[in-house]
Amino acid sequence: MRKTVLIITLPIVYFFCNANHAYAYIDPGTGSIILQVLLGLILGIVYTLKTYWLNVKDFVSRVFKKKSI
Template identity: 45%
Template sequence: MSDKLLNKFFLFIIIILCITSDAYAYIDPGTGSFIIQSILAIGGAIVFYLGYPIRILKNIYNRIFKKKSDSKENQTK
């Protein structure tokens, strides 16, 4: 029974995508600059948000491998 429903759903989506009409709409320059600003703001937020955890992981990684290299240097001396 769910297969029939799924087939009808996909048929409905295909029909909706095939029917086209004119929109008579435009994007003014203000909207375009707003979209660009939004994309840049999202990118900056991602860099800022992920920057701190990456620094923490780098510090942990450096501590682990620095201890191993220090212990190897101490053993050779």
């Protein structure tokens, strides 16, 4: 649940934030990795929802096709 809240709120929180110029000399990849993991989750959910939606659409269209026959 906490993760879901994070996924939804993080982009909103950061939306109007300005990043200062950063020279990431210690671990330049850390932020990129965290973002990628979160983004992967979001895009994965979108992908799953899209698949479900296509299945529902497919089911509905098949039902109506049958009725019209």
